[in-house]
Amino acid sequence: MKKDIKIIGSGFSSLSAACYLAKQGHTVTIYEKNQTIGGRARQLKRDGFTFDIGPTWYWMPDVFERFFADFDKKPSDYYELKKLSPAYQVYFGINEFVTISDNLEEIANTFESIEKGSSVALKKFMAVAKSNYDIAIKDLVYRPGVSPLELITLETAKKINKFFGTISKDVKSKFKNKKLIQILEFPVLFLGAKPSDTPSFYSFMNYADFGMGTWHPKNGMYSVILALEKLALELGVKINTNSNIDKISVYNGKAEGLVVNGKIVQADLILSGADYHHTETLLDQKYRMYSEKYWESKTFAPSSLLFYVGFDKKVKNVEHHSLFFDVDFDIHAEAIYDDPKWPEEPLFYASFPSKTDLNCAPEGKEAGIFLIPIAPGIEDTPEIREKYFEIIMTRFENLTGQDLKNNVIFKESFCVKDFIKDYNSYKGNAYGLANTLFQTAFLRPKLKSNKVKNLYFTGQLTVPGPGVPPALISGKLVAELIKKNKSY
Template sequence: MRNNSFHILKKPAEVAVIGAGFAGMTAAAVMAKSGAKVTVFEKNEGIGGRARIFGAEGFTFDMGPSWYWMPDVYERFFNLFGEDVSDYYELKKLDPGFAVIFGKNEVWDIPADFEQTCDLFEQTEPGAGDKLRKFIAEGELKYRVGMGDLVYKPGHSMMEFMSLGLLRDALKIQLFTSFSQHARKYFKDPRLLSIIEFPVLFLGAMPKDTPALYSLMNFSGLKQGTFYPMGGFGRVASAFQKLAEQSGVEFRTMEQISKLETQSGHVTGLISNDRHIATDAVVGSADYHHIEQKLLDPENRSYDEQYWETRTFAPSCMLFYLGVNKKIEKLRHHNLFFDEDFEGHAIDIYKHKKWPEKPLFYVCCPSRTDPSVAPDGQENLFVLMPIAIGLDDVEATRESYYHMLMGRLEAFAGEDVRGHVVFRQSYCTSDFIKDYNAYKGNAYGLANTLLQTAIFKPKLRSKKLDNLFYAGQLTVPGPGVPPSIISGQIAANELLKFLNR
């Protein structure tokens, strides 16, 4: 359903957006469509934030996001502008959606067809098929409630949820129940639990510290399905840029914002590349901590360093972008290597906060689906290992884990891979800091624990400066591309209300 309603500005306004990730581009597009003159300032050469791309040796690598879940969030955003996703890029539903490797000779393909997934669960644990249907039905309810009105609320105060009657629904959507406890009421087999809990490990926190509300992610992954934008996730970022530009947004890359100028509780301008730029308002979609601690004077900060030190962050990650000069037949598009203990890796990330001893990891092979991302007869690999934030990142550590992970990949594939790598580039915490000013090298933002959900996240609006708003993975609603898109929409609408006051 198309929705072309916008909060049209009553008078002209110039708005600056810091950061050209999904949150920043979304906010910019909405505000420009509403009549604002919007300029997006991006410190890097390309747009997309963590969804940037780069090319080398005939390969095209997505630098960050690779899972396309919650397709309705993207569609809903494009519909605001009277457009459809299909006007900008082609989506392909993957079958299998993903594969889980529990050992060299134990690989589970998770079918695109949900009933086939239920059959797989049933074959593993008698009764688990019907339990999965019930588990996912509950997840669908949470998705409808959580991804409907709830997730689009700015999180200013509890009154937002009282007016919606959502407090009454809190028990129904299990906001106060542990994800781990909830999952274990349905399933016993550790392999089934791994499939259910992996989105929480990769994008959240320990399952026992995450609200059962987030089984809505299982509904999206197992029932809605896993999609792939042909050409790679960079096509999605380019589509958001194009939509923003069509709405009147100007993008300025290689623009390093070094200071927000303020007066009497109001942002008056920015310093970019040593020049002053006047503005009527700012949306900060870059790292929240960086904007506060580096661009603002102490008296204008909403949160001090101690606040950030006490937050629970989702993982960072170590990444390897690999070009391989042959095909690897046993790999699927998405491959989860769960041949080590799930809980042990989670404890290393969240409790011990150390380099994992026996890590789980993920391999994306988009060339299995999309021939455009690799030369003919070759493979494009994206290898990701979740790690704790703030770890020392040195070349020797990268090298050690490269060989550890590739050794396990080769054992599964039954063939040499390292000897056929013709391009290799690594990426880790120091790169997240350098490229995105990411607090302690975080990759995904704040974990979705109960005390960091909705009103308990860093506020979308500055407590000290009335025309400074925030968007992105460190404020509402949370980590991931769909939440970042929603965050940009919320920030834009709240800022437009402010300008129209």
């Protein structure tokens, strides 16, 4: 039966869900509090420069292909993709870096040049990672997290030990060189937890990295948001920006509408792709599934201090994606997860999209994005931001052998306070709820409210978890759950 569905937020998961629900025949309307759509994946344009505010990595292209195929489309109908070669670079010291190629054979050769015998170990490790990927991404993550039985299959039964080991232990048992260990531990940071707290099964992220490569959509990740918007509009979805949600209206235990900018909007069903914790604050206390104590007890993915910088010249000695691991990874991780505070010597990541995409900066200039992962909820002031910009730019100059501070045309920053203000993000986290063993699948917050009829959730705090591909999948899962439940 055709129903009137209202969706809160316009990030990847909301847009994905909107497309699936519209395809089912429902009337779908999205409400976005900000001026532009995209949620965390919005775009910044300034003085001829273009930056992705949020995600900058395009991994798991098969997930995007599977999404568009559900609508008899393909990514190339909407945007142009380029595989990055090399994929990225990792700096460990002054002029001391490892370049990660766009194919496993060359990566294995690079490993072998650093640690004798590691090419063979890598190929064995990657064979397991691919097997895990085939099970996880082609099957398990497309399950709604309703029951623990979803995880029990013939294939997962063979890998039960992979849920109790950790990425860190696995990697360190096979490789001795610290650089190689850090490179292999890096991809799971996208899952929002320390490698020592991430189950071995998540090595499928290494296959996403080395096996499938790193891609760049022309004009940036925002091109994918625009693709989803176009598809949604083609399917009849209505999208309203500058539309703040004040309250979810509930009557006799049933969601009946939204209060948008002070006005009541009726609905047969409500779906929120906004921050899960924030969404529940839009309900009266008795209708909330999860207490403040519950959220306090959870392991959240990091927040970030981000800088969007316009340089008046081209930046040398870096790739499109560059990681700076020249300081102690474990000490920085402790400052995020164990003793939340600003790290004294932060690891950081830099992206220069104009290396690949000439549309991202004026000719002869460079667009730079710098990211420091930090603990959510820590102090955020202009003085702290400026201090850390100075820290990472000094290191960046030293490591890459160039002067750049005097070539900054402008810089804009984004940190904890902005994540809270723009996205109502719990403690200003950037990536959602970490994928630790006890925060996986059915152990994550549910897609469907058990206290309010016709209220559903999607996004990075529910299943399957953090990241752009999981967000697309989350939208599909909730749409299928709505269709299956027919609770309206």
